[in-house]
Amino acid sequence: MKNRKKEVLKLFSKKALNILIVTCALITGCSSNTTTKNLEVTAVNLVEQPSKTQLCESIENESERELCTLTAIGYLLQNNALSENDCKVITNVQNQADCFSYLSETSHRLDYCFNINDISLRDSCFGDAKRIFKPETIIESEALCEMFDKANKWLWANQCRLSYVLKHEVLDAKKCDKITYPLAFYNCVKNIAYFNEDASICVKINEKLPFPKNYPPLVFSESGCKYWVENKRSYKGLELK
8 A cells, every 4th residue: 555655655646556556456445436537627626726635525435535536636746736725625534644745855844744644654754864964954943942842852852952063053062061961962063163163162161071981082172172173073973064
């Protein structure tokens, strides 16, 4: 079922529509009245009308409603017209989660995932934690980090705050205060000192000492931070950009 959904969402074309009809007839058992032309017209209407995926919700047969929804999402994605409201009106939990996941992926915004109530599906929407550091990932403000806090996603909240500092080249070292993960805190202070071209900011490292025993003190210290800033280079494996 999941693979079928991905196939529908990959590309919306006449060939995809024909596959959809065959799938509908052989697997889900939709009515014989369903035709490629009708499905195509319905999908086009979804783009032209403000209700979009809402139209699919009026279909009583669950299988046909699901196919309509997936087709609508695929068409909207291809036309860069998928919106948050299109996902919110979907009643099927899995389909709604898929919708928000695709919206999050194409818009490069993680906040859309918070619309998903099921924790497992929401985590799937977030994806790998490294995603938050990707250049295309949008972090407009620290409000996103607060959302991770409220969702009890400690590591994500820490990485979000560090990523915000890196993406916006923040100059205020106080922005590191809420970061509790040692490596993230160190990199936060280190980079802010670098952005300011002021190695004296590295003194802030002392606020979190001592670091865990597996953190080499020559590196994870005020002096280690100053060395990095003054030489304008990073130690291999420690830079989280």
